Amino acid sequence: MLHLRRSLVAHRAFHSSRFAARPEISFKLSDIGEGIAEVEVLQWFVKPGDKISQFQNLVEVQSDKATVEITSRFDGTITKLHYEPGQMAKVGSALIDLDVSDEVAAAQNASNAPKSKAPAKKVEPIKKAAPSPAPIAHAPTPTPAAAPVARIPIARANTGGKVLTTPSVRRLAREHNIDLEDVPAEGDRILKGDILNYIKHLAENKAAAPAAAPSASSASATPTTSTTPAFEFLTESTTVPVTPIQKMMVKSMNAALKVPHFGYADEIEMNALDGLRTTLKPLAAARGVKVTYLPLMIKAASLALKYYPILNASVSDDEAHITMHAHHNISVAMDTPKGLLVPNVKNVESKSILDIAEDLQRLQKLGAEGKLGPNDLTGGTFSLSNIGSIGGTYMSPVIMVPQVAIGALGKIQTVPRFNAAGDVVPVKLMNVSWSGDHRVIDGATMARFSTKWKDFLENPVAMLTELK
Numbered sequence: 001m002l003h004l005r006r007s008l009v010a011h012r013a014f015h016s017s018r019f020a021a022r023p024e025i026s027f028k029l030s031d032i033g034e035g036i037a038e039v040e041v042l043q044w045f046v047k048p049g050d051k052i053s054q055f056q057n058l059v060e061v062q063s064d065k066a067t068v069e070i071t072s073r074f075d076g077t078i079t080k081l082h083y084e085p086g087q088m089a090k091v092g093s094a095l096i097d098l099d100v101s102d103e104v105a106a107a108q109n110a111s112n113a114p115k116s117k118a119p120a121k122k123v124e125p126i127k128k129a130a131p132s133p134a135p136i137a138h139a140p141t142p143t144p145a146a147a148p149v150a151r152i153p154i155a156r157a158n159t160g161g162k163v164l165t166t167p168s169v170r171r172l173a174r175e176h177n178i179d180l181e182d183v184p185a186e187g188d189r190i191l192k193g194d195i196l197n198y199i200k201h202l203a204e205n206k207a208a209a210p211a212a213a214p215s216a217s218s219a220s221a222t223p224t225t226s227t228t229p230a231f232e233f234l235t236e237s238t239t240v241p242v243t244p245i246q247k248m249m250v251k252s253m254n255a256a257l258k259v260p261h262f263g264y265a266d267e268i269e270m271n272a273l274d275g276l277r278t279t280l281k282p283l284a285a286a287r288g289v290k291v292t293y294l295p296l297m298i299k300a301a302s303l304a305l306k307y308y309p310i311l312n313a314s315v316s317d318d319e320a321h322i323t324m325h326a327h328h329n330i331s332v333a334m335d336t337p338k339g340l341l342v343p344n345v346k347n348v349e350s351k352s353i354l355d356i357a358e359d360l361q362r363l364q365k366l367g368a369e370g371k372l373g374p375n376d377l378t379g380g381t382f383s384l385s386n387i388g389s390i391g392g393t394y395m396s397p398v399i400m401v402p403q404v405a406i407g408a409l410g411k412i413q414t415v416p417r418f419n420a421a422g423d424v425v426p427v428k429l430m431n432v433s434w435s436g437d438h439r440v441i442d443g444a445t446m447a448r449f450s451t452k453w454k455d456f457l458e459n460p461v462a463m464l465t466e467l468k
């Protein structure tokens with residue numbers, strides 16, 4: 001109701017000069033695209049009373065696809081924030097109200113006049129810049145220097161000394177043995193990103209850690225800089241809202257539930273591939289890239305897909321058409337601090353192994369920082385999930401609809417096997433578990449594809465025969 005009143009005030013102000021007071025407009029959440037209907041407000045960079053200018057960062061929001069920062073299109077003074085951090089904001093709803101000058105209001109009025117009666121123009125989201133949450137446990141790209149925590153210490157005066165935050169953030173702090181009182185934050189409320197930044201800060205600033213360490217005991221000779229979580233039982237049952245990323249999982253898993261899956265598994269001898277990786281490592285390092293097994297397995301998958309394009313395909317909603325994609329955009333399941341995200345490496349068919357490694361490294365870094373954008377997260381045509389980098393042997397992977405196939409890679413382990421002479425020898429083995437869409441893929445096709453892929457991995461020189 002308040003918003004309506006203000007909108008009306010703004011609307012009248014645009015069309016009349018009778019009002020001496022500065023016109024007030026509402027600034028709405030634009031259509032971000034990709035079918036996104038709502039976003040979670042993560043953190044505000046402004047507060048009521050702040051004078052803001054065009055392009056100034058206003059708020060960080062999380063959709064089920066990416067984290068974005070929304071910037072202002074106006075100069076003005078903020079009169080109201082419509083959402084608290086943690087609340088869901090619907091596309092088209094007002095994010096903030098602000099007083100603007102008559103000129104801004106008039107310009108806005110002029111630009112809106114031909115087609116719209118809307119009192120405020122929608123904002124354009126931009127990709128998130130900084131600050132951003134840092135990875136918790138796995139930071140694959142070492143930072144050369146210690147990063148300062150560029151935050152203003154939290155002002156708790158107006159909270160009665162009480163630290164404001166959500167139960168999930170409290171739990172995260174507890175798991176990492178962090179006293180919330182020590183966590184710097186920009187506003188009155190501590191966000192998950194503040195905790196992650198603080199953990200990163202502790203890890204990267206070992207020398208400075210005693211001063212920042214949470215308890216008096218930190219004055220002892222051994223600083224408590226470990227980021228190993230100290231897990232505790234929950235003291236009470238806790239209910240938390242489903243996060244945007246979990247909402248995305250709900251959507252994609254419900255879609256996958258309609259697809260009849262079948263499974264196929266095999267084991268791959270990885271000794272030769274391991275040797276190739278060892279040879280590649282220094283060459284990759286010279287280019288500033290780290291080569292894990294995954295880029296090699298992705299390239300081998302693309303080469304095998306050349307022979308079986310039906311596996312790099314999607315099925316139309318009405319189940320009447322199958323599109324076999326010319327591009328091999330290989331989706332890779334990533335375990336990120338925000339949860340499971342599945343970005344894709346584009347056009348693998350025309351990329352070298354080092355190109356793929358470079359792309360993966362970029363995506364992994366963006367994933368760890370919560371900065372993966374919609375372009376990285378959409379358009380995948382085939383999926384691989386390297387659960388083996390965490391552990392495990394077999395899996396039942398779930399197809400990323402509308403794709404038709406996914407493979408889960410198990411942990412590479414050295415196990416005893418008989419060689420041709422009947423002797424027991426140590427062999428590096430990896431299990432792969434495929435899932436196929438049984439509406440359009442049959443087991444024989446999957447088995448042939450898997451065998452082709454296995455051949456490339458067990459005899460990687462064969463990949464050279466595919467080069468043009």
Ligand code: COA
Nearest residue numbers: 140292293294333334335364385386387388389410411412
């Ligand atoms: N078996 C044994 N070791 C493995 C391995 C495997 N299957 N996969 C990776 N490794 C090794 C790597 O070679 C690397 O070791 P190194 O430093 O000696 O080279 C180390 O484990 C870490 O690799 P990682 O940083 O994980 O890189 P990656 O390119 O192999 O994988 C991701 C990148 C993003 C896919 C991976 O980190 C990840 O998030 N995996 C989880 C996927 C997931 O959650 N799947 C479930 C979906 S429901």
